[in-house]
Amino acid sequence: MARRMVKYLCCEIIKKLKMKKITHFLLFLGIILPLLVLSTNLKAQQIDDLKKEQDTINENVGNLRDKITGIEERIATAEGDLAKLTKIKLSGYIQAQWQHLEASNAYPANLFMIRRARIKFTYEPVQGVVFVLQPDFQPGNITIKDAFAQVNEPWLKTFSLWAGKFNRPNYEVEYSSSSREVPERSRVIRAIYPDERAIGAKLEIAPPNVPLKVQLAIFNGNDGISINNPVYNYGTGKWDNVTSVGQNTDFDNYKDLMGRVTYAFKLGKIGGLTIGAHGYYGQIKANSKDVLNSDYTYDKSLENVGKGVKKNWVGFEAQLYFDFLGGLALKGEYIFGVNSTPGYSGSAKFTSSSTSLKNDTLTLTTLTTTSVNNAPAISRNFNGYYVYLVKNIGKRNQIAVRYDYYNPNTKLSADQIGTAKWDAKVADVTKDSKTMEGSDPVVVTNNQSKTVTVNKLSSGVNDIPYGTWTLGYTYFFDDNIKFMLAYEIPMNKKVGTVDANGNGNVTSSYTVNGDPGVYDYSNVLKQNTLTFRIQVKF
């Protein structure tokens, strides 16, 4: 019984416990399930939200990708444009200076000026093809200094062809004014290569691993040369000198040839030596009927207007670079040959008439005058040289001394200058041709013709040799700016003969502020120039 009771009690307890568990379970289910459902719903919602968020992010990423693609395209376009711009290079320099001129005929005797203001545009559309344009912007006068195309052969990298306006092949001509140690080029170079540049074509041969350079050029040959063409002024009855400067147009059919060869030696650790030679072979139209020799003797006459006169010379150059407590350079060139100046031949015809009555004779006079104005072309033998000594002191200082000499006429000694002259056939020829008609009154028709010839050329100022010392000091402020102080001392050779009063026969007159003056070249004239220059280069 007791066992049954215990069993019953146990069963009841178990039942109750089970009931409790079930109740708890049900309670648990009742609480958890809704929570689970809620949680599931929440999760589903969260997932939806996340999906939406993901969609938004994806959309944003897509947008950003599109934007990046757009930016990339823009960058690619910009890079393309920039690449084109990198083919254009700009460089240039400005030289502003103050000068004090000691020459008596200089007015103003001190002045500020812009000596050079150049911008060089270099365009290289494809490798090896270069276009260069360099104008010079001087106030009130813009000129083209360089304008050429250069084609470099791509295989051997040895040959290049130039066409346009560029420097003539010569050391001092090609040496940039922005690098030169003194303000101006030597007198001989300025005389034979006026304006430095010329229009033509050039073949340059420079093998990449050989220190040899050969330049062969052909030019019009009249660049920078002034050619006079006098024109008769019927109003004043005088001849006006009209000067034509050969810029961009040729003056004649003659073409001038030029060649230059240089070879550079290395002198071990000491430095290097470059030697070279150049030659000029050309002609220029005489532009006159008469041609004179260097000593003013008559060479040819008549029918020379269209014929050529010689421009032939050769030069030998050397540049020694020596490392002695910093850079030291000794550079020089000697040039000699024949240079010609064209003359001119002008004529003008005009008539005048008059009548006179005397007794029973009526005279009708017609005078036809032919004025002939000739200046002969002249071929002068010349020589000249220059020597530079340049010493750099540290990184910023440079001193330079140059002596240059130019004798424009080696065939005349100092005392012959002023005396030698062309034995010009100055002639006034008058011819009469009278005809008489009638008897009362007698009519006389007097046709006269007159030829007035003006032929003049005598030796003088253009034949005087000059030796010039130039001292220069340059301070390099930085890579772009430099200051230069230079003193130029030109010394003319004493020429001509002196009369009893001490006056020479080679003179030139001038007027300063209404005061006339005379340069007498039987003395060494003071013509020194002090220059202070600032150069900015970029």
Add this chain to the structure above:
Amino acid sequence: MKNSKKIWGMMVIIMITIFGAAFMPAPKKITVKGSDTMVILAQKWAEVYMKSHPGSVIQVTGGGSGTGISALINGSTDICNSSRPMKQSEMNKLKDRYASLGIEIPCAKDGITIFLNESNPVKELTIKQLSNIFSGKTRNWKELGGPDQDIKLYGRENSSGTYVFFKDNVVKTDYAASCQTLPGTAAVVNAVSKDKYGIGYGGAAYAAGVKHCAVKKDDKSTAYVANAETVKKGQYPITRYLYMYLRNRPTGDTKTYIDWILSPEGQKLVTEIGYFPVK
């Protein structure tokens, strides 16, 4: 009175200190600029030299050979490192500015290495093939025995001497427009190591993490990989000198430094870095 003396004494001491400091010889700083190819070598030289020469200061920067030569011309560096010889136009600028031809000092040798990704099956190339690759005439690895994939070109910027040397001696024409230019050989190596179809060039010292491609002069020649032996014997076809340039003959501290670079001690570092000594 006593105070006044003290003040004067102090002032004298201060003045002496100021003037003393002003006139005391400052350690001479030598600036070195130029070739990126040489920058690791130059930095190593400077580091070791400064340790063994207390008081000396050597400042090394890269930028490329062209940049270094420009710096030499404009006076902003004492020594220029260049992985190519100075051009005639650059020498002319030096002549014009300093009346000097400059001093050229070969200080190491280098073999320009062709870098390929390690997975690239191509093992050797001729100079002609390299020219075609870098000029854009050959565009697919298939043409060279590799996978049918476009060739990706990596090269240097045009201020680099390596760029100029490789162009003048290997490509011999313009680089392909698709050639990606990178600042330094290390960047080229890095790019090729990550690009399975990439090819690049640069100094031998940087060739870690990529495969060295053997190079032969032409189809009939033997292909060589750049190493000390092949470069020294002249077998590897793309070798060059690495130079130092100066405006004038070196003097003082600069001369001492250059003499040290050319000494066995300096040349030993050349080998350590991965280049080849000149002596």
